[in-house]
């Protein structure tokens with residue numbers, strides 16, 4: 001069923017594991033080289049929005065590659081990049097209209113790197129050279145390059161590289177299920193948002209350029225949305241200290257949570273938005289940084305030249321894929337489909353909530369997480385060594401359902417969850433298959449005695 005790792009020349013994610021070879025995709029399904037079909041309940045890593053194997057996307061990419069595959073952005077713009085930038089800005093929060101611009105990258109980590117440098121240079125352009133730090137939150141993930149790691153608060157992913165990673169400051173996450181302040185919403189009066197203010201007061205705010213956060217924390221916390229009032233308080237604190245507000249919507253952008261950008265659930269108007277993943281639905285490596293007019297204007301009235309670049313930024317074939325995906329989302333009204341499909345998925349999962357080891361089912365739209373706890377009443381997690389999330393993943397895989405497992409949502413080490421982020425086309429019966437696989441997985445994993 002699998003290719004032996006010893007026979008592989010790929011430096012795989014885990015050299016001890018063998019991986020099936022994926023050869024085809026159809027809607028919510030991936031088919032391997034032995035014909036086994038897997039239901040992609042996580043859109044791989046919350047990437048695939050329109051579904052696998054949509055032929056018109058490949059045709060659009062081939063057409064662009066045949067006409068012009070590449071032109072360097074120091075010398076040319078391309079039609080697909082111009083068109084996609086206009087379209088993305090048109091669905092962005094209102095403050096991006098009339099003068100916003102888009103910087104296309106080849107993925108989310110590059111988008112984070114770009115935003116860090118954009119924020120830094122914004123303050124050089126506006127004659128505030130002391131500002132360079134980008135403050136972020138613990139229990140977050142913003143990418144795997146070193147700049148992106150330095151803002152990420154994902155303990156396990158940072159740990160091996162700690163000596164290489166500068167620390168610019170992290171504040172508490174907004175995560176009511178395991179509140180870092182042991183408080184309850186709304187009596188907490190948003191202590192987690194005020195943590196930014198306290199941090200800035202205590203840590204020379206004149207050195208801070210921006211605050212960066214995920215409106216719904218994806219991989220690290222398993223789809224934990226901000227509570228009402230949080231983003232407004234954060235925006236107010238950023239304004240008060242004259243720092244830029246950056247929303248990392250690499251996972252949540254382009255419709256995943258039921259709005260084009262998750263910021264819109266709370267009417268948030270960030271200065272910079274990062275997106276990726278769903279922007280090309282996995283058909284091409286593509287990410288984007290949306291800069292609001294006030295950021296663009298600072299450059300326009302300054303040097304006009306952003307000291308940054310990637311050879312493959314705004315790639316014509318990748319942005320052609322982005323446009324074809326956008327066409328598909330519009331033609332099939334898939335942006336509108338996410339909220340009701342998310343409700344169906346949630347209803348299918350409802351029966352799991354009574355399981356003694358299911359602590360919480362949470363999320364927005366088609367970004368849902370299921371957290372497993374040792375003790376439902378105290379929300380105590382399993383010990384890390386029990387490897388519950390991975391065991392659930394394996395047990396669901398035996399039922400041909402692909403999940404995205406995560407560990408560390410409680411304190412960076414303990415806490416098990418799986419992320420569900422199926423394509424926007426997911427059908428009712430597929431939601432039921434996902435729930436059934438999880439039910440079987442729970443029965444199998446928790447029938448054995450656990451530590």
Ligand SMILES: Cc1ncc(COP(=O)(O)O)c(C=O)c1O
Nearest residue numbers: 107108109141142143218250251
């Ligand atoms: C919120 C967030 N930001 C950034 C990234 C990094 O994106 P990429 O893996 O495309 O570099 C991810 C990837 O999971 C993410 O979820």
